[in-house]
Amino acid sequence: MRRSDQTSDTPRHGTIRRFLARATWPLAWLAPMLRRPRRLQTAALCYRRGEGATQLLLITSRGTGRWIIPKGWLMRGKNASEAAATEAWEEAGVRPGQRARRPIGSYRYDKTADSGLPVKVETLVFPIEVQALADDFPEAAERDRRWVTPEEAARMVDEPELKRILGGFRAERRA
Incomplete structure (x- = not known):
């Protein structure tokens, strides 16, 4: 030819x-x-009531060091709220007090899988009041923690939908 x-x-x-x-x-x-369906995760919006102000607990991600809230995959034998509390313990050392049974919102993000490919993830957010913080917890050596106002938290995270959830959070509604 x-x-x-x-x-x-x-x-x-x-x-x-x-x-x-x-x-x-x-x-x-x-x-x-x-298209592949979104995977589902659960997250803990850990908070405490201060003197006239609510504070939220942010942690760093292990991979990039970005500021995030504790989150992870659903767990066999636990409902989504219980899984969020478990993640709060493992990733931030949170001893939970009052915990919501229903999520206050959700956000989406692309998680990088072990293969290097992005996986679309939907994350349900559950408010969890912090009764105490432990110094010794499973991921203590891998993460930093910081208490911040809801407005500061919204500025520190990357995900737009999570920014809205954090910026609009008020602990008074949880009592």
């Missing part, structure tokens, strides 16, 4: 191009069904 035959715009080549250009619209309805 000559090189000019490979790139020529014969009727056959034109027909294929036109077909491919038109073929995308019938496939558009199929795309959502081919």
